Amino acid sequence: MPRLDPRLRFVAGRIRSQVHADIGSDHGHLLAALLATGRVVRGIAIENKPTPLANSRVALARYACDVRSGDGLEPLQPGEADSLSVCGMGGRSMVEILTRFPDRVPDHVVLQPNQRSDLIRRWGLASGFHLIDEHWVGDHRLFEVLEFSRAAADVLSHDDPAYEGLDRSAAVLLGPHHLRRRETKFVERLCEERAYYQGLQVLTPASRERLDAIERSI
Structure with missing residues (x-):
């Protein structure tokens, strides 16, 4: 199992589900750790760049994980994943991903933006996702991790x-x-x-x- 940096280790600690999708999987280490520790049963890694896609395929070859090429949530089907993570992007890019295919966003979402967390909070308020927790992680360089859960259908955003x-x-x-x-x-x-x-x-x-x-x- 790959070792995670404090940022991804904290993200992993917020995830436990049957099927988890990681958008922009890069090296695939987050999903590998989640699968190796049993925090998720099956993984879906999505990456749109050739080298990170190849890295993810190598890192996740031994696990119950699909590695898919594509942009954002496009390769994901509605209802296919129970939880979702997006790490290491700007808040604006994350919101674009989440709003392009809103029917494919699962009920539990963990996001680690590099900037503009306010845009993500606005997305949550506009999309019916409650911000259930948020943390600053790290020592010398701090990273913010935000965790959302879909509100009940009868609850106003x-x-x-x-x-x-x-x-x-x-x-x-x-x-x-x-x-x-x-x-x-x-x-x-x-x-x-x-x-x-x-x-x-x-x-x-x-x-x-x-x-x-x-x-x-x-």
Whole structure:
């Protein structure tokens, strides 16, 4: 079984299902670890680049796993997977993947964006997925991991309990679970980000919005 870095090890710990699909599987190590430890019974790896696709096929050859070539959720059938992970992409790319084939998104979704987590939170609110947890993972470089679960059909998407009683705009930008827990590394990150924005001579509207949210939340 391949060793996972702290980022993927944390993601793996959030997944347990019958069939799990990993989009942008790269080296295939996440699915290999999930299958080797019995956290999933069958895997589906999807990759659109030739070299990572070949790497995944080698890493997953001994496991009950399909390795498919294609973009995002296109190679997946509706209802085929019970859970889904996408790691190491920007938030905008992840949202494009999730919204292109919404009927193929399973009920449990774990995402590790490299940037723009706010876009993913907005996707959850607009698509009926509740943000059940979120964490910053790592030491020197921090990675954010967000976990979503599909809400019941009779529950309105904007009723996500994660945001209850919070400044909604700040929670979308910074993370409702982060704001509730106020872990040391999260607060330190906010302070560093505030200092960065305050040092800029000109702020874009998006930067100003984020700075305002940080100042309201610290």
